[in-house]
Amino acid sequence: MLPSKLRPALASLSTVALLACPAAGTPEAGTKKADVEAHEAKAGDAKKTQAKTETADDTDAKEPAAAKLDAKKTQAKRAEAKKKFAAADEAKVRxxxxxxxxLLNEGRKLVKGGELDAGIAKYGEVLAINPHYGPALGELGWAEFKxxxxxxxxxxxxxxLPRATDNDRRGMLHYNLGRIAEAQDQTEVAVAAYELSLSLRPNDIVASRLDDLTHAVDAAGEHYVHPAVEAYENKHAPEVQAKPEAFHALAEGVSSLEEACKIADADSACMGEDPCALVATPGADQSWGLMTMGSVGFLSCWHPIVETDAGWTVFATALISQWGTEVDQDVDALSARVVANETGSYLWIDFSDHVYERDWSWGELEEDEDIPGSDMTDTEGVILCKRDTAxxxxxxxxxxxxxxxxxxxRERYEAKLRLRGDVIVVEDVVTEGDVDFAYNEEWNSVTLIPAGEYPFVEIAAPVHL
Structure with missing residues (x-):
C-alpha cells in the first residue's frame, strides 16, 4: 500500500516492468466508472428486483444452498500463479x-536525518519491489506518523503486522498504532493498542503511556492502575484471545457510490487510479456488496459497502491484491448471496484468495544469504454483513x-460456518501444525478462531475511526 503522497515517487518507477498488473488479474476488474454511474440511474429498479433471498430457521439455520465458489477455476488460477512465481530468474531475484x-538503507538514513519526504519516497520504492517487506512497511508507517x-x-x-514473526516486533507495531491513535485523540483505540503491546512485549515506555492515558484518582486519593499496567508490573501479560472483529466503518449516510469511492480513496490502502466498481453483489440486488478500487498497477482493494434508506455505509479494506517481483497476492473468486431469518437480512460473501511470496522477513539480506523458498498461503472465508438500524x-x-x-x-485450518438466528456458529474445526488462534493476520484475509458461538451483535458492533 502506498499513500497518495507517494504518487510522484512511483511515477518515476517506469523501469520496474514487472509491476504491471493486467486487468484480468482481479475479479471483474474491467468494470469501469460507468458501472458506478449506471448504478445511480438504476438504483430504483435494482431495489424492486430483489435477489433470491434464502430463509433460515432461527433454531438451526442450514447452510445457504446458493451458488458456490468455482473450485476448478480457483485451483487453475492458483496453479498458474504458482508456476509463474516459481519460474522467477535467480539472478533477477538477487x-x-x-x-x-x-533503498531500505537510504530510506533509513534520510528519515534519521529528518528528511521525511525523501525517506518516505525511498520506502515506497522498496515496496514497489516487495509490497510485503516488513521493515519497510513498519518504518514507513513510523515516518508517516512523524x-x-x-x-x-x-x-x-x-x-x-503480518510480517512481524515475533512478539517483540508485534508489540512494537501495536505501540506505534497506539501512538497514531493517541495523536488523533482516539483514546480508547490507543488504550487498546497499548494493552496489546504490553501483552506481547513488556516495556516501560508502553506501560508509562498507558498509565498516563488511564490515570485517575478517586475522592479518597486512591490512584487507579490500569489492569494491563498492573499485569506488567507483576510481570504477567494477559493472553490475547482470538475472536472475529468488526470492520471499521469509514462513513455512513453517503449519498452516492461516487462519494463513497472518494471516501474510501482517502483512507484506503489503494489509491483510486482506476475507477471504483461494485462487485460481489447478490444477483440483481445492487444495494450491497464490495466496492473494488485499483491503484498504480500493483495494488487493488475491496471495501464492503451497504445501502440503507439513509445512504451508503462504506467500510475499511477487507481484501487486497498486490503484485511485485517477490509477491503474488490475489483474490481468486467471489460469490455473494442473501441469507434472511427473523433476526434480519445478511449479505453472505464467500471468497478465496492466495498469497505466494519469498519471505525475506526481517533479515539483513547478507550477500551470501541463500534465496529462500516460497511461502504459499491459500485461504477461503466469509464476509458477513447485516443490514439493520446500523x-x-x-x-x-x-x-x-x-x-x-x-x-x-506446515499449517492448516478448516471449519464449518453457519448462522443460527443472529449467532455465528463455528464448528467442526480441524487444525494441523502450529495454528495460532491468538494472532489474526490483517491484510492477509486470515482470521483463525476456535470453534464456538459468536453473537453477531457482539463481534460486529460498528467501529468508527
Whole structure:
C-alpha cells in the first residue's frame, strides 16, 4: 500500500516492468466508472428486483444452498500463479534483493536525518519491489506518523503486522498504532493498542503511556492502575484471545457510490487510479456488496459497502491484491448471496484468495544469504454483513493452508460456518501444525478462531475511526 503522497515517487518507477498488473488479474476488474454511474440511474429498479433471498430457521439455520465458489477455476488460477512465481530468474531475484536493501538503507538514513519526504519516497520504492517487506512497511508507517500523515501511517503499520514473526516486533507495531491513535485523540483505540503491546512485549515506555492515558484518582486519593499496567508490573501479560472483529466503518449516510469511492480513496490502502466498481453483489440486488478500487498497477482493494434508506455505509479494506517481483497476492473468486431469518437480512460473501511470496522477513539480506523458498498461503472465508438500524460487517476464515514452495503443508485450518438466528456458529474445526488462534493476520484475509458461538451483535458492533 502506498499513500497518495507517494504518487510522484512511483511515477518515476517506469523501469520496474514487472509491476504491471493486467486487468484480468482481479475479479471483474474491467468494470469501469460507468458501472458506478449506471448504478445511480438504476438504483430504483435494482431495489424492486430483489435477489433470491434464502430463509433460515432461527433454531438451526442450514447452510445457504446458493451458488458456490468455482473450485476448478480457483485451483487453475492458483496453479498458474504458482508456476509463474516459481519460474522467477535467480539472478533477477538477487538483483532485486540487493536493490531492496540499498533503498531500505537510504530510506533509513534520510528519515534519521529528518528528511521525511525523501525517506518516505525511498520506502515506497522498496515496496514497489516487495509490497510485503516488513521493515519497510513498519518504518514507513513510523515516518508517516512523524510527518503527521496519520491515515497512511495507520494503514502501513497494519500491513507490517503480518510480517512481524515475533512478539517483540508485534508489540512494537501495536505501540506505534497506539501512538497514531493517541495523536488523533482516539483514546480508547490507543488504550487498546497499548494493552496489546504490553501483552506481547513488556516495556516501560508502553506501560508509562498507558498509565498516563488511564490515570485517575478517586475522592479518597486512591490512584487507579490500569489492569494491563498492573499485569506488567507483576510481570504477567494477559493472553490475547482470538475472536472475529468488526470492520471499521469509514462513513455512513453517503449519498452516492461516487462519494463513497472518494471516501474510501482517502483512507484506503489503494489509491483510486482506476475507477471504483461494485462487485460481489447478490444477483440483481445492487444495494450491497464490495466496492473494488485499483491503484498504480500493483495494488487493488475491496471495501464492503451497504445501502440503507439513509445512504451508503462504506467500510475499511477487507481484501487486497498486490503484485511485485517477490509477491503474488490475489483474490481468486467471489460469490455473494442473501441469507434472511427473523433476526434480519445478511449479505453472505464467500471468497478465496492466495498469497505466494519469498519471505525475506526481517533479515539483513547478507550477500551470501541463500534465496529462500516460497511461502504459499491459500485461504477461503466469509464476509458477513447485516443490514439493520446500523450496518455491520465481519469476516471469518473457513479454510487456511500455509505451505512451503514444494507444497508441504506446515499449517492448516478448516471449519464449518453457519448462522443460527443472529449467532455465528463455528464448528467442526480441524487444525494441523502450529495454528495460532491468538494472532489474526490483517491484510492477509486470515482470521483463525476456535470453534464456538459468536453473537453477531457482539463481534460486529460498528467501529468508527
Amino acid at each position: 538483483a532485486d534483493r540487493a536493490k531492496l536493501l540499498s 510527518k503527521g500523515n496519520y491515515s497512511d501511517a495507520h494503514a502501513h503499520t497494519l500491513r507490517a 450496518v455491520t460487517c465481519t469476516m471469518i476464515t473457513t479454510k487456511y493452508a500455509y505451505a512451503n514452495s514444494d507444497d508441504t503443508v
